[in-house]
Amino acid sequence: MAAPKKGRSHGAQSRPGRTLAFILIAMVALTGGMFLSGHTTPRLGIDLAGGTSITLKAKSEPGQKNAVNQTNMNTAVSIIERRVNGLGVTESEVQTQGSDNIIVNIPKGTNEAQAREQVGTTAQLYFRPVITVAAGAPTPEPSASPSGSDKGKATDKATDKAADKATDGGTGKASSTPTPTPTASATPQGRAVTDALKADSSPTPSAGSSASGKPTPSASSTPDPATAALQKKFTDLDCTDKAARSQVTSGVRPEDTAVACGKNSSGQWEKYILGPAEVNGKDVDKAQATINQQTGAWVVNMDFTGSGSKKFAKITSKLSQQQPPMNQFAIVLDGDVVSAPSVSSTLSGSAEISGSFDQQSAQDLANVLSYGALPLSFQEQSVTTVTAALGGEQLHAGLIAGAIGLLLVVIYLVVYYRGLSLIALASLMVSAILTYVIMTLLGPAIGFALNLPAVCGAIVAIGITADSFIVFFERIRDEIREGRSLRPSVERAWPRARRTILVSDFVSFLAAAVLFVVTVGKVQGFAFTLGLTTVLDVVVVFLFTKPLMTLLARKKFFASGHPWSGLDPKRLGAKPPLRRTRRAPGSPVGPVDTKEA
Amino acid sequence: MSKLGHLGARLIRGEVGYDFIGKRKIWYGISILITITAIVGLAVRGLNMGIEFEGGAVFTTPKTSVSAGTAERSAEAASGHDAIVQELGTGGLRIQISGVDTAKSDQIKTELAKDLNVPEAKINADLVGPSWGETIANKAWTGLIVFMILVVIYLAIAFEWRMAIAALVALIHDITITVGIYALVGFEVTTGTVIGLLTILGYSLYDTVVVFDSLKEGTKDITKQTRYTYSEIANRSINGTLVRSINTTVVALLPVAGLLFIGGGFLGAGMLNDISLSLFVGLAAGAYSSIFIATPLVADLKERDPQIKALKKRVLAKRAAAAAKGESAEAPEPQGEGDDFDDDPSDDEAAAVVGPRNQPASRNRGRGRPSGKRR
Numbered sequence: 001m002a003a004p005k006k007g008r009s010h011g012a013q014s015r016p017g018r019t020l021a022f023i024l025i026a027m028v029a030l031t032g033g034m035f036l037s038g039h040t041t042p043r044l045g046i047d048l049a050g051g052t053s054i055t056l057k058a059k060s061e062p063g064q065k066n067a068v069n070q071t072n073m074n075t076a077v078s079i080i081e082r083r084v085n086g087l088g089v090t091e092s093e094v095q096t097q098g099s100d101n102i103i104v105n106i107p108k109g110t111n112e113a114q115a116r117e118q119v120g121t122t123a124q125l126y127f128r129p130v131i132t133v134a135a136g137a138p139t140p141e142p143s144a145s146p147s148g149s150d151k152g153k154a155t156d157k158a159t160d161k162a163a164d165k166a167t168d169g170g171t172g173k174a175s176s177t178p179t180p181t182p183t184a185s186a187t188p189q190g191r192a193v194t195d196a197l198k199a200d201s202s203p204t205p206s207a208g209s210s211a212s213g214k215p216t217p218s219a220s221s222t223p224d225p226a227t228a229a230l231q232k233k234f235t236d237l238d239c240t241d242k243a244a245r246s247q248v249t250s251g252v253r254p255e256d257t258a259v260a261c262g263k264n265s266s267g268q269w270e271k272y273i274l275g276p277a278e279v280n281g282k283d284v285d286k287a288q289a290t291i292n293q294q295t296g297a298w299v300v301n302m303d304f305t306g307s308g309s310k311k312f313a314k315i316t317s318k319l320s321q322q323q324p325p326m327n328q329f330a331i332v333l334d335g336d337v338v339s340a341p342s343v344s345s346t347l348s349g350s351a352e353i354s355g356s357f358d359q360q361s362a363q364d365l366a367n368v369l370s371y372g373a374l375p376l377s378f379q380e381q382s383v384t385t386v387t388a389a390l391g392g393e394q395l396h397a398g399l400i401a402g403a404i405g406l407l408l409v410v411i412y413l414v415v416y417y418r419g420l421s422l423i424a425l426a427s428l429m430v431s432a433i434l435t436y437v438i439m440t441l442l443g444p445a446i447g448f449a450l451n452l453p454a455v456c457g458a459i460v461a462i463g464i465t466a467d468s469f470i471v472f473f474e475r476i477r478d479e480i481r482e483g484r485s486l487r488p489s490v491e492r493a494w495p496r497a498r499r500t501i502l503v504s505d506f507v508s509f510l511a512a513a514v515l516f517v518v519t520v521g522k523v524q525g526f527a528f529t530l531g532l533t534t535v536l537d538v539v540v541v542f543l544f545t546k547p548l549m550t551l552l553a554r555k556k557f558f559a560s561g562h563p564w565s566g567l568d569p570k571r572l573g574a575k576p577p578l579r580r581t582r583r584a585p586g587s588p589v590g591p592v593d594t595k596e597a
Numbered sequence: 598m599s600k601l602g603h604l605g606a607r608l609i610r611g612e613v614g615y616d617f618i619g620k621r622k623i624w625y626g627i628s629i630l631i632t633i634t635a636i637v638g639l640a641v642r643g644l645n646m647g648i649e650f651e652g653g654a655v656f657t658t659p660k661t662s663v664s665a666g667t668a669e670r671s672a673e674a675a676s677g678h679d680a681i682v683q684e685l686g687t688g689g690l691r692i693q694i695s696g697v698d699t700a701k702s703d704q705i706k707t708e709l710a711k712d713l714n715v716p717e718a719k720i721n722a723d724l725v726g727p728s729w730g731e732t733i734a735n736k737a738w739t740g741l742i743v744f745m746i747l748v749v750i751y752l753a754i755a756f757e758w759r760m761a762i763a764a765l766v767a768l769i770h771d772i773t774i775t776v777g778i779y780a781l782v783g784f785e786v787t788t789g790t791v792i793g794l795l796t797i798l799g800y801s802l803y804d805t806v807v808v809f810d811s812l813k814e815g816t817k818d819i820t821k822q823t824r825y826t827y828s829e830i831a832n833r834s835i836n837g838t839l840v841r842s843i844n845t846t847v848v849a850l851l852p853v854a855g856l857l858f859i860g861g862g863f864l865g866a867g868m869l870n871d872i873s874l875s876l877f878v879g880l881a882a883g884a885y886s887s888i889f890i891a892t893p894l895v896a897d898l899k900e901r902d903p904q905i906k907a908l909k910k911r912v913l914a915k916r917a918a919a920a921a922k923g924e925s926a927e928a929p930e931p932q933g934e935g936d937d938f939d940d941d942p943s944d945d946e947a948a949a950v951v952g953p954r955n956q957p958a959s960r961n962r963g964r965g966r967p968s969g970k971r972r
Contacts, residue, residue: 101732379728383702385722401858404858406852413848456856459855460852463845464800464849467803467849470844471807474841474844500811504803507751507802507803510747510748510751510799511802512799515744517740518743519736519795523733
C-alpha cells in the first residue's frame, strides 16, 4: 500500500528548531544557575573527599514494638546532630535512611574516634545538682570574695539574669552537694567541690574531666589541683563559643563534677558547675507538657520509675533545704543544661517543672526528658574512614574509568554509525553536561553528594543513554531498508523507537527507584544517579536527538545517503521493496512441507 | 560495517536467520544445565562472603616498607583473628581482619599504625558490624521482590501477561547464573556486588523489552493472516532485532569493561571492581537470556492460546493445500485482505485506519508486504 505521509505534526516534528532552541536555552540557564550559585563542582561524598561515615541501626527494644518510628528517629537524628556538630565540625550530616538507619557523615579533619564516641552512644540525660551558676561569658576575674548575689530562680524562671554577673569565681556559696557527707553549712567552694569529688569512685582524667586521680579532701581553703582545674575551666569557659562548649562537655562522666553550659529562659547563655549525677534519664518513666489547672500556665510533668523516684526523692529532699542557686537541679542532656528548675519541696514519684513555658518550650523539654535517653538504642553497623588521599585516588580512578568507557562507546558508535554518530555524540555531550550541572545543583538543593557508587552509576548510564540512540538509529535504518528516503524514514521510525525507548527506560527507572527506596548508604547514591540519568536520557532523546535528526535529515549529506553518513541505502542493503517472502526456516511445530522456490 | 549493514538488512527481511524458536529446546537445555550447575555450586561451595557480611575490619594503608607477610603477622597479633593482606598497586597494603567488632578495631588500627610505621591518620578503615551485611542482604531481597512484582505488573499492562512471565523467568535466570558464577569462581561478595546484582535487574530487562517490543509489533494483526504462525513471526522478530540487541549489549558492556579494567588495574580490590564485575557477568547473561530464553518462552506460552492454535492450524492447512496444488508457497497472496475473514474477529483490532473496508494496518510489518511506494 502506498504510504501517504501522515500529517503527524507534533511540535517536535514540525518545528525541530524550536525544540532544540528550548533545550539549549534550558541548558544554558541551568549552567548559568550553577555558576551563579557558586557551586561549580558536585558535592563529594565521604569516600571521595575523605572523612568518616557511620551507619547506625535502631534496635527495637523488646516490649517496645513501635518504638522505631519516624518521630523517634527524627528525635534521635537531632540529638546526634547536636553532638556531632558539637565537636566543632562543620558540615557533618546526620540523616535517616530507610525506616531504621541513621547515617552520620563526618568530613575529614575531625577526630574520628571522638566523633564515634559521641555518635555511638545513646543520648545521656542526667539530673545534677547545681553548685554554681554564672553568666555564660568567661568570668573576667575570679574574685576571692563570695558574692552573695542571689541567682534567683532557675534558668527556667522568668527572672532575667542576663545582666547578673555572679562572679562566683573562686568561692561562691558552698553547697551540700549530694556527697556522702552532706553539710548544710556554707563551706568554701573548694571544699565543697572536693567533697563532691569524693563521690567519684574511679575518676578518669580526660579532656573534660576535672577529676584528679586521688581527691584529697582538704579542709583548707586552698583548693586542690583538681578543683583549681575545674575552677579554671569554669572561669575560662565561654558558653557562646560552640567549640568551647563541646570541648568542656566531652568525656565528662556522670560521677564527675562537671562544668556545663545552658541557655536560660531569655536565651542567654549561662554556665554551671554541677555536682555528680544522681538521677539519670533512664529513671524517668515519661514526661509530658500539660497546663497547670490552677495557674493556667504550661508545665512539664515528669513521672519516675520505681527506683528513679527513690533517687529523686533523695536528691530533692537535700536540694529543697539549700539556698539558691544550690536548690536547683540541672537537667543535663549530652553535657548541656537544658533546664535548671529549683526545688521547693521533696518530690518523689512525679514532679512538675514550672516556669515561663509556652507550649512549644514545654513540649521540647518534655521530649528531652522522655527521649533524652533515646527510646531507641543504636547499633553501629559500619564505620568507614577514608583518608583524603584515598578519596582523591578513588575519584581519579572513577573519572578515568568514565573517560575510558565514554571513549570506547564513542569509538564504537563512530565505526558503526559513521555520520550518524555525530548526532549520538552531540546527544551524549548534552546528557553529560545536564547530568553534571544537575548533580552540582542538587548538592546545595537536597544535599546530594557524589560518592563512588554514584560515579559508577553515571558510568553505567553511558550505556543506557547510548542504547536509546541505537534503538532510534536502527529503526531509521530499517525504514531505509524498506526503500524509503530519509525524511519519511525518520518520521516513521520515531514513533516506534519512542515507544521502545520509553518502555525500556521505564523499566530501568523502576529498578533505580526500587533500589533507592529500599536500600541504605552507598547503594542509594548509585540508584539515584541511575534514576537521574535515565530521566535525562528520555529528556535528551525527545528534546534533542530527535529534533536534531529531523533537521539533519534535510541536509544533503544525510538525505542523499552519502557513504559516510551511516545512512547509505546501498550499504544498508536496501532493496526495491519487492515482495520477499522467504519464510523463516523451520516451523516450530511439526513438519511443514514448504517448497523453497 | 557495510557487511553488518547488509546482514542486518537480510536478517530483517528474514533471508538469513537462526531458528531461535525451533531450536529453543537446545537452549533451554543449556540454560537449565547452567542453572543447575550454578545452584549446585551455590549449595556445595557457597558464596565467598566479604567482610561486609561477616563483620570485621578492612584497613588500607598508604605506601609502606613493611612486607605483606610482616603486616599479616602483626595484624594477627594485634587482633587475635586471621588476617588477609594484599599488596596494592599504590605500594600500600589492604589488610582484612574478620570477626572483630567495631569497638575493637580502633585499637587494632592504632597498633597497626605503630607496627607498619605509618601515621594513624593515614590509614583508611572500613569497620563493619556483623549485622550490616544482613541489613544489606535483607534490603536487597526486599528490593528484588518488590521490583519483580512491579515489573511483572508493568509488563503485563504494557505488553501482555505471557511476556511478563517470560521476562520474569529470564530475570531469575540471569540472577541465578550470576550468583552461580560467583559461587563457582569464588569471587568475594561485597556491597558492591549486591549493587551490581540489583542493577542487572533493570538492564537484563532492558534488552528483553526491546525484543518484546518488536515482537508485539510483528504480531499485531496476526490472526488476520494465514501466512505465518506465531512462532515464525517471533523468530523473525528476534532476528530482526539481533543487530540492535548486539549493539545495545556491546555499548552497555563497554563502559562496564572500562570500570572493570580501571577498578582492577588501579585500585586493587574495591567498590568499582565489585560493581563492574557483577554487572559484566549479569549483562552478558541478560543479553543471552533475552534472545534465547525470554522470546522462545513467549512463543511457547502463546502457542497454547486457542486463537493462536487455530491460526497455526490454518497456516499449516493452507501450506499443505498449497503444496498439494503444487503451488509455490512463495506465490503472492491475493491483494485482498479478506482472504481469512472467516475467522473470529480478533480482539486486537487493526490500527485505526479510517475506512469502510477492512484495510491492512499500515504498519503490518510482519507480513512482509511492501508498505511504501518506491520512489
